[in-house]
Amino acid sequence: xxxxxxxxxxxxxxxxxxxxxxxxxxxxxxxxxxxxxxxxxxxxxxxxxxxxxxxxxxxxxxxxxxxxxxxxxxxxxxxxxxxxxxxxxxxxxxxxxxxxxxxxxxxxxxxxxxxxxxxxxxxxxxxxxxxxxxxxxxxxxxxxxxxxxxxxxxxxxxxxxxxxxxxxxxxxxxxxxxxxxxxxxxxxxxxxxxxxxxxxxxxxxxxxxxxxxxxxxxxxxxxxxxx
Numbered sequence: 052x053x054x055x056x057x058x059x060x061x062x063x064x065x066x067x068x069x070x071x072x073x074x075x076x077x078x079x080x081x082x083x084x085x086x087x088x089x090x091x092x093x094x095x096x097x098x099x100x101x102x103x104x105x106x107x108x109x110x111x112x113x114x115x116x117x118x119x120x121x122x123x124x125x126x127x128x129x130x131x132x133x134x135x136x137x138x139x140x141x142x143x144x145x146x147x148x149x150x151x152x153x154x155x156x157x158x159x160x161x162x163x164x165x166x167x168x169x170x171x172x173x174x175x176x177x178x179x180x181x182x183x184x185x186x187x188x189x190x191x192x193x194x195x196x197x198x199x200x201x202x203x204x205x206x207x208x209x210x211x212x213x214x215x216x217x218x219x220x221x222x223x224x225x226x227x228x229x230x231x232x233x234x235x236x237x238x239x240x241x242x243x244x245x246x247x248x249x250x251x252x253x254x255x256x257x258x259x260x261x262x263x264x265x266x267x268x269x270x271x272x273x274x275x276x277x278x
Contacts, residue, residue, distance in 0.1 A: 055177040055229065056146050059250045061111065068116040068145035070172065071135065072153040072165055072188060075126040080151025080182040083239040086247055087113060087147070089261040102260065109257035118142045120164050128154065139168045144175040151239075152184025166192045173230075180231045180246065182239035190214070194230065201225040203235035204274070223272050234274075241270055 058065065069081050088094055095102070095110035115136070119125050122138040137143075150169075153159075161169075169192040173179050181189055186202045189195065190210075199218040202210055211219050224233045224242035226249075233242040244267045251258040261267075270276055 064112040071119040071125040074153040077152040083243040086243045150185035200232040
């Protein structure tokens with residue numbers, strides 16, 4: 052297997068993709084992609100006067116892709132419609148993949164093309180992120196086999212019964228190699244803080260400035276601060 056692209060020392064634009072299924076995606080699950088946008092050259096250039104010193108030079112060259120099977124208008128919760136930038140057929144290989152929960156309208160389940168694209172994207176990428184119920188479709192695609200993962204707390208007991216061969220842990224976020232999974236909804240912010248820090252963080256970094264300026268939560272990964 053070829054070496055994966057080094058996200059911490061990119062030598063070309065980072066290809067970031069949100070995979071949308073032919074259903075309805077929860078908007079809060081995919082909103083944490085904005086932390087990556089806050090690291091992008093385009094965003095940093097627009098806010099350049101606000102950055103201390105020369106940390107703006109750490110901005111990343113990032114290209115964003117919102118991808119679905121057909122390229123037709125995608126649906127997000129809250130009545131949002133979104134025009135995808137790419138289809139499965141023309142999307143470039145992705146370095147970072149993010150998936151949020153899809154609301155299973157009627158008897159909808161992922162198509163074979165969707166499952167195949169998730170598998171291909173996992174093979175190509177350096178990081179595959181699932182937020183909240185965004186774990187379900189990758190789980191169906193077989194991406195969690197022999198992995199340690201998390202999911203929304205209320206789903207864990209059922210998932211453990213359904214797939215006892217997977218190590219389901221009760222955490223706000225969990226990393227197993229390039230697979231990152233999170234608990235429900237805003238635990239995606241906890242995950243993205245940890246994810247960004249792993250690759251670009253530390254004192255004096257642009258990533259840390261973005262976290263501090265945005266007042267990103269810094270909560271206990273084991274829910275010690277939660278009921």
